Amino acid sequence: MKIGELSKKSGCSIQTIRFYEKQGLFEACNRSEGNYRIYDASSLRALRFIKQCRSLDLTIIEIKQLLDTKNNPNKSCSSVNNLIHQHMVDVTHRIAELEELKLTLSEMASACTDNRKVKECGVLQLLEE
Amino acid sequence: MKIGELSKKSGCSIQTIRFYEKQGLFEACNRSEGNYRIYDASSLRALRFIKQCRSLDLTIIEIKQLLDTKNNPNKSCSSVNNLIHQHMVDVTHRIAELEELKLTLSEMASACTDNRKVKECGVLQLLEE
DNA sequence: GTAAAGTCTATACCTAGTATAGGGTCAACA
DNA sequence: TGTTGACCCTATACTAGGTATAGACTTTAC
Numbered sequence: 658m659k660i661g662e663l664s665k666k667s668g669c670s671i672q673t674i675r676f677y678e679k680q681g682l683f684e685a686c687n688r689s690e691g692n693y694r695i696y697d698a699s700s701l702r703a704l705r706f707i708k709q710c711r712s713l714d715l716t717i718i719e720i721k722q723l724l725d726t727k728n729n730p731n732k733s734c735s736s737v738n739n740l741i742h743q744h745m746v747d748v749t750h751r752i753a754e755l756e757e758l759k760l761t762l763s764e765m766a767s768a769c770t771d772n773r774k775v776k777e778c779g780v781l782q783l784l785e786e
Numbered sequence: 787m788k789i790g791e792l793s794k795k796s797g798c799s800i801q802t803i804r805f806y807e808k809q810g811l812f813e814a815c816n817r818s819e820g821n822y823r824i825y826d827a828s829s830l831r832a833l834r835f836i837k838q839c840r841s842l843d844l845t846i847i848e849i850k851q852l853l854d855t856k857n858n859p860n861k862s863c864s865s866v867n868n869l870i871h872q873h874m875v876d877v878t879h880r881i882a883e884l885e886e887l888k889l890t891l892s893e894m895a896s897a898c899t900d901n902r903k904v905k906e907c908g909v910l911q912l913l914e915e
Numbered sequence: 916g917t918a919a920a921g922t923c924t925a926t927a928c929c930t931a932g933t934a935t936a937g938g939g940t941c942a943a944c945a
Numbered sequence: 946t947g948t949t950g951a952c953c954c955t956a957t958a959c960t961a962g963g964t965a966t967a968g969a970c971t972t973t974a975c
Contacts, residue, residue: 659922660922661921661922670964671921672963673962675923676963690971691922691923691972692922692923692971693921693922693971694923702914706913706914709914709915710913711962713887713894714887716961716962717961717962726910727904729904731903731904731905732903732904733902733903733904734898734900734902734904734907734909735901737898737904737909737910738895738898738899738907741891741895744891745888745891745895748884748887748888752881752888755881755884756881758842759874759878759881761842762842762870762873762874762877763874765870766867766870766874769863769866769867770867771862771867772862772864773862773863774859774860774861774863775855775856775858775859775860775861775862775863775866776859776860778866780863780866780867780870781855781856781863785838786838788952790951790952790953799932800953801933801934802931804954804955805932806932809931818953819940820939820953820954821939821953822940822941822952822953823954840931845930846931
């Protein structure tokens, strides 16, 4: 199949597919006579794997590491588990940061009503502090 | 004062200060004979305002809008309040996304133990789906 | 034959900075 | 007076993960 079909089947845009190729994540198995990229069913599986990883917010470098690891079926998978675990720690941390931000924002929001003038705005006053 | 002192007092790096200037957020009030940027106390206040906004994750464009609004003290401040409110909505939304991600990651994490081989790795198997 | 749809590469753009190169300025000290 | 070191200048490239073009080529359908 050509890139447009792969794009539709995978849900990745054509540009994204070419971008992943440039990043060394993903190759076309072939080129047609007219230099079009040609893919097969295993390309689709590989691309879905990448998409799944991206949906977990794994970086491209991390995905590359996962793919490397996958190529060594007899090695220990602890690096994979560590990666996921570290990611969970990071996400937890990020959530805490955002919760704090949300609190600050809600305090700000309650410092002003809409029918004031700029010079009396409670939000702007808090921002000045 | 020169940029180095402003940097120390504000906690913004020198490059960041010059970056804000380039973005039209923030100007030096003067230049010395040797072309050094010269700042005063009001520069420090302005920069702290910007920093405060950035700590709320407001974008540079949004900060520009706030600064514009600040220059019209007699207008209504509702745009400021809307901005903060919309931000809170976005942050809330992002937190929900991350909570879901965290759940997925923890499900993944529990799918495998460290003493397996790559070909048996529960995490990688989940990623294949 | 030709028009439309699809594809190609290369490049620029996005955010909010950070890092560097290569040079100029200024103050203190020998 | 020379020079050393700290500071500053501009311009440019880089980061992550794409997205969006321009300009050209290929393929398909009528």
